[in-house]
Structure formats: structure tokens, C-alpha cells
Amino acid sequence: MTLGGSTDGTTFTTLKSSAAHTFDPSTRNTVTLTFPAATQRYFRVTITANSGWPAGQVSEFRIWTS
Incomplete structure (x- = not known):
């Protein structure tokens, strides 16, 4: 998986x-997934590979600040 962030929802x-x-x-x-502090409004998870099945699904996605 890759995690992207954006302030405008267009450029990640x-x-x-x-x-x-x-x-x-x-x-x-x-x-x-732990990542450096960032000021983002939008986040996007991209499934880049799956060794167990030729598909991917995310049922829940949360972002917390520490």
C-alpha cells in the first residue's frame, strides 16, 4: 500500500x-502505517500489490494524530 496526502484533493x-x-x-x-507529521486535508490509500488474491479492498480507513 501507498499512502498519499493532499491539501486540495487534486495533487497528492x-x-x-x-x-x-x-x-x-x-x-x-x-x-x-506510521508517517511523518503532515498538514493534509485529504488522504488516499493505493493498493499496489496483493500476494494473496488478485484484488484489494479497504473496509475502513482512519487517520489519527499523536
Whole structure:
């Protein structure tokens, strides 16, 4: 997955580069992406690969500040 951010919803910059993540039922299929602080209004997740199935689906997406 890749995480992008934008202030206007049109031009996105990469906040977290593409990397492999394991969605494991024993951890409720949850993955945490940590990225440097950014002032963004819009966020976008791009599924860049899937080794378990030739498709991808995100059912919930949340952004928290620390």
C-alpha cells in the first residue's frame, strides 16, 4: 500500500511509500502505517500489490494524530 496526502484533493504527495503489509485474522486484519507529521486535508490509500488474491479492498480507513 501507498499512502498519499493532499491539501486540495487534486495533487497528492507520497506520505508513505509502497510496502508489503500482512493482514492477519489473529490481529483483526489491522495494519498501522506510521508517517511523518503532515498538514493534509485529504488522504488516499493505493493498493499496489496483493500476494494473496488478485484484488484489494479497504473496509475502513482512519487517520489519527499523536
